[in-house]
Amino acid sequence: MTVSIERDFALSAEDLALLPTDEEVRQYARSGWYLTRKLFTDDEVDELVAASERFYAGERARTLPVRPPRLAYWTPEHGPVQRHNDYVHYESDDIARILRKPILGAVAARLAQADEIRIFQSTLIYKPPIAGEPSNVVPWHFDRHYWQSCTSEDMLTAFIPFHDCGVAMGTITMVDGSHRWEEIGADDSTTKHFADRDNDDLEKMLERNAAHNGAEVRKVPMVIPKGHMSFHHCRTYHGSGANVSGSPRRAISLHLQPGSNEYRAYQLQSGDVVQYNHDVLVRRTADGRPDYADPQFCPVLWRNA
Template identity: 75%
Template sequence: MPSNIVPWHFDKHYWATSSSENMLTAFIPFHDCTEEMGTITMVDGSNRWEEIGNDDSTTRHFADRDKSQLEEMLAVNAAHNGVDVRKVPMVIPKGHMSFHHCRTYHGSGANVSGRPRRAVSLHLQDGSNEFREFRLSDGSRAFYNHDSLVRETSDGRPDYSDPDFCPILWRH
């Protein structure tokens, strides 16, 4: 039976409280990750698309939304940008990783291999990233799970430079 399907989304939707538009995700499988395993699949060039409006329904996690709604969102956004959706499965050998921009649409297909698909994703931010308040259409504040983990700044905002949760990986 197919498992581990991750519908289309891009990570910036979930980082509405982050000021940066330059964040990356590193996807690191613990084994060869093939199409049979439902490897992560990118929508080519989608990181350069202009987003349609500010529909805060996208800040809800993809697991809380209907897959057909997400397919439609992808198609409408592609049409708005005058492009076709080109899905590129990332075949990733064991010991390798894939990076993608926070505005790259991606998802994972069905794992029909009979073996579990195991991976970890790391979210990388640039040094200028900081918390910004993001209000949803109902007036409530958007919240991302890391907002409750990091320390607070002197004015009570989540501190995305907290070294315990956001270590510096490199400097210029």
């Protein structure tokens, strides 16, 4: 079964009023993050909750044809840890229908100053209301580190909670302006996902890079009302703390790529080439590279007509 790729990118007058202003685009360039206006209705957000529960109960429109080597994929036997399920935009049509609302892609295009925005990846997240659960703490990192197979330096992520989301829930937190830092201390280990790295080492890397740039580590928790979302640049340091509220924190992390992004072979010192999960799933380009424009896995969210 294939995913429908027919799209209408037209925006209503109401949608146009939701786009970032010129000053907000400039502020995103300075800070590396942006809080949106209300892009989803309450009914759309409630449907995301309902669709996610059906997903956790086993409902799928389709499943991945092969299992990538580094797939994050919670199943009930994993227990009450923080849940991550990659490729939810591919496996759940009900979730994909809402995520592919044109206004979301249009906002991303304004921030990235791109004529086209495609999905790169999506992860359904459930942070249980267990204050001491170690998996609930996401260490400081930035996404570009493990997207070295990509050519673009302007990729970005939308964090989309399914409810009002604040500090008590362990909301996503940004290190303001860190995407503009000159990086030091990067090596092959930084191409690994944060789940495969030591939390203390990641904390020290943040501190070293801030000191090298003479910068303050200013941590800004994203307090996000229902229907709103945050965006952050692919080089913005971010993380999240424990959920000490009485309710689960439900969200989707939607990673996005400009239309210009392509696969590149990024070689490690060992001679191995960095592998992203897409590389065993997507079709191939004419010259044999993984095609990060494959509409089945990386559909277009927005294109400037």
